[in-house]
Amino acid sequence: MHKTKFLDHVILLCGVFLMMAPVVVAFMTSTHDAVAVHLHGLQVTWGGHFTDTYKEVLTKKGGFTGEVTGARMVMNSFILGVGFAVGKVILSMMAAYAIVYFRFRLGVVFFWMIFTTLLLPLEVRILPSYEVMTKLGLVNTYTGLIVPLLASATGTFYFRQFFKSVPDELLEAARIDGAGPFKFFFDILVPLSKTMIAAIFIIMFVYGWNQYLWPMLMTNEEGFYTLVRGIKQILLVWVGSQIPEYNQAFALAILAMLPPVLIVVIFQSWFIKGLTESDK
Amino acid sequence: MAQVTIENVSKTYSGDMRAVNSVSIDIADGEFIVLVGPSGCGKSTLLRMVAGLETITEGSIRIGDRVVNDVEPAERDIAMVFQNYALYPHMSVRQNLAYGLKNRGTPKPEIEKRVADAAAILEIGSYLDRKPRQLSGGQRQRVAMGRAIVREPAAFLFDEPLSNLDAKLRVQMRGEIKQLQKRLGTTALYVTHDQLEAMTMADRIVVLNSGRIEQIGTPLEVYRRPESAFVASFIGSPAMNLIPAHGESGNLRVGDHVVAMTNGHAVPESQITFGVRAEDIRLRGEGEDADMELTIDYVEELGAGRLVHGRIGGAKLAVSLPSGEPLSDRLDLVLDRDRLHIFDHATGRRVRPETETAG
Numbered sequence: 001m002h003k004t005k006f007l008d009h010v011i012l013l014c015g016v017f018l019m020m021a022p023v024v025v026a027f028m029t030s031t032h033d034a035v036a037v038h039l040h041g042l043q044v045t046w047g048g049h050f051t052d053t054y055k056e057v058l059t060k061k062g063g064f065t066g067e068v069t070g071a072r073m074v075m076n077s078f079i080l081g082v083g084f085a086v087g088k089v090i091l092s093m094m095a096a097y098a099i100v101y102f103r104f105r106l107g108v109v110f111f112w113m114i115f116t117t118l119l120l121p122l123e124v125r126i127l128p129s130y131e132v133m134t135k136l137g138l139v140n141t142y143t144g145l146i147v148p149l150l151a152s153a154t155g156t157f158y159f160r161q162f163f164k165s166v167p168d169e170l171l172e173a174a175r176i177d178g179a180g181p182f183k184f185f186f187d188i189l190v191p192l193s194k195t196m197i198a199a200i201f202i203i204m205f206v207y208g209w210n211q212y213l214w215p216m217l218m219t220n221e222e223g224f225y226t227l228v229r230g231i232k233q234i235l236l237v238w239v240g241s242q243i244p245e246y247n248q249a250f251a252l253a254i255l256a257m258l259p260p261v262l263i264v265v266i267f268q269s270w271f272i273k274g275l276t277e278s279d280k
Numbered sequence: 281m282a283q284v285t286i287e288n289v290s291k292t293y294s295g296d297m298r299a300v301n302s303v304s305i306d307i308a309d310g311e312f313i314v315l316v317g318p319s320g321c322g323k324s325t326l327l328r329m330v331a332g333l334e335t336i337t338e339g340s341i342r343i344g345d346r347v348v349n350d351v352e353p354a355e356r357d358i359a360m361v362f363q364n365y366a367l368y369p370h371m372s373v374r375q376n377l378a379y380g381l382k383n384r385g386t387p388k389p390e391i392e393k394r395v396a397d398a399a400a401i402l403e404i405g406s407y408l409d410r411k412p413r414q415l416s417g418g419q420r421q422r423v424a425m426g427r428a429i430v431r432e433p434a435a436f437l438f439d440e441p442l443s444n445l446d447a448k449l450r451v452q453m454r455g456e457i458k459q460l461q462k463r464l465g466t467t468a469l470y471v472t473h474d475q476l477e478a479m480t481m482a483d484r485i486v487v488l489n490s491g492r493i494e495q496i497g498t499p500l501e502v503y504r505r506p507e508s509a510f511v512a513s514f515i516g517s518p519a520m521n522l523i524p525a526h527g528e529s530g531n532l533r534v535g536d537h538v539v540a541m542t543n544g545h546a547v548p549e550s551q552i553t554f555g556v557r558a559e560d561i562r563l564r565g566e567g568e569d570a571d572m573e574l575t576i577d578y579v580e581e582l583g584a585g586r587l588v589h590g591r592i593g594g595a596k597l598a599v600s601l602p603s604g605e606p607l608s609d610r611l612d613l614v615l616d617r618d619r620l621h622i623f624d625h626a627t628g629r630r631v632r633p634e635t636e637t638a639g
């Protein structure tokens with residue numbers, strides 16, 4: 001018994017080491033100055049240039065136009081992440097509401113249409129999507145960045161499952177209490193779905209934040225660059241003929257990682273609640 | 281407060297599944313009607329048609345003077361108590377009670393007053409600010425009742441509201457609901473599959489079987505004069521003994537025994553089912569002739585009395601006897617002639633006695 005326990009811990013520790021080591025190295029390296037990194041490679045000790053590096057990364061203007069800062073990219077990433085998550089939650093909740101609670105003509109057909117979008121992720125339909133966005137003149141806009149990503153079925157499915165688990169009697173009681181479709185949705189379903197909404201928001205925020213391919217296509221003005229998409233671009237320019245600023249590259253990578261991690265850590269309990277139990 | 285009239289109402293679900301078949305009930309103002317029947321007989325369906333949660337395939341339902349067939353549930357002036365209470369989980373007890381009134385645009389002070397009144401009547405005042413999940417089953421039941429009475433509806437509809445409670449609480453709530461309904465004088469339609477609930481609560485019982493009404497009557501009428509073998513077997517505990525027999529020159533022949541019918545209830549010369557309740561059978565007294573001889577299988581001691589299970593010929597029979605004296609393996613029994621029920625063997629309908637003599 002004791003032996004297995006010890007072994008369990010060894011395995012877990014190995015796992016933690018594998019997952020965390022690269023992050024720690026990246027972070028430590030980012031606290032050294034560029035020269036040290038260039039001369040001695042990756043670092044595992046504290047370098048003491050933490051504030052310098054991060055301040056520079058966030059505020060120094062870079063890019064071809066010399067206009068985009070790290071802070072600006074962080075903001076863009078947030079707009080994409082939050083906009084995507086919020087839009088997704090609203091859209092998928094409404095779609096699920098329609099599917100679960102209304103018997104409408106061709107309802108089943110619509111359901112399966114939404115279902116098939118699961119088989120068509122953005123990467124598959126990226127060219128037509130891009131074409132449409134160009135025609136609409138939405139290249140280099142937040143709208144163009146966010147809207148095409150919204151149409152997919154995952155959120156709808158989570159909410160559909162959840163709504164189906166809400167007892168029918170609740171709807172009936174609400175009908176007797178004089179609640180129409182709008183009231184039932186806002187007074188009953190939305191409050192009941194709180195944890196579910198939180199969970200989906202988190203998943204979708206992280207997903208949106210980490211988008212790479214789509215922002216790459218949709219934005220060529222540097223003012224719209226997201227962090228994930230901008231790291232490489234900015235570095236190319238900064239590097240120039242001088243010593244490559246690897247410390248700054250690492251700092252940006254850490255910055256790009258931080259918000260999703262924070263959000264998951266902070267909302268962890270809600271997240272688990274939303275996916276496992278329900279407040280019924 | 282209003283009368284509720286159900287007229288030739290039928291419900292057909294997709295296909296030709298007839299859940300409710302041409303049912304008519306006249307419910308007087310302030311009356312407590314209990315719909316009772318086995319699982320799947322259409323009780324809930326009928327109730328839900330009155331509530332407006334289910335469409336009516338044929339017939340009409342009137343609440344007060346108004347035909348409500350096409351009226352929304354909220355506008356029917358009814359309140360419903362569900363089996364699982366269906367309280368809104370995210371709202372406090374107070375909000376649960378107030379929600380329906382708020383939606384109707386009742387002024388705030390009026391809402392507060394009604395909620396306070398209902399809370400006082402049901403003694404739920406001390407947990408008005410709790411959420412339903414912080415309440416016990418019995419307390420939730422009260423809140424569900426409260427949600428019904430704040431609306432001051434024309435009729436209460438109950439769908440097995442007590443079946444999630446433990447036995448003791450069920451008995452208590454049974455009494456409370458009945459009292460409350462009498463006090464408020466609100467017409468009530470109550471669904472249950474528990475015949476005891478039906479007997480104890482109803483002004484009149486409606487016995488349903490496969491979507492049809494078997495019998496409507498006061499609890500005593502239904503108990504003493506069941507219109508069919510089905511009602512006889514369903515109402516009363518233990519269930520009425522139903523034994524295949526046939527008539528023989530006006531007397532009753534059960535296996536080897538002949539029960540002489542002396543009081544004019546001549547039995548028709550055909551295959552019949554005869555019914556007798558356990559308490560209408562007694563041991564043979566001194567100098568009496570026994571009607572039949574029972575071979576005892578087992579005895580249930582109930583405290584106040586005992587229930588003896590055995591068989592005559594091939595048929596099972598339960599007899600209710602006073603406790604105390606030891607029993608031999610065989611008992612000589614006498615049937616109470618005035619309380620024998622004769623049902624048609626094929627249709628199960630009552631044949632004799634045609635009039636109420638068992639009083």
Ligand SMILES: Nc1ncnc2c1ncn2[C@@H]1O[C@H](COP(=O)(O)OP(=O)(O)OP(=O)(O)O)[C@@H](O)[C@H]1O
Pocket residue numbers: 293294297299317318319320321322323324325326473
């Ligand atoms: N939505 C539906 N679609 C098809 N058939 C239904 C539907 N609802 C009920 N039924 C059928 O109608 C019949 C009556 O159902 P109902 O719910 O009224 O029974 P009940 O008497 O309330 O039974 P229980 O005591 O089990 O609640 C059943 O045979 C049931 O299978």
Ligand SMILES: [Mg+2]
Pocket residue numbers: 323324325439
């Ligand atoms: Mg039912």
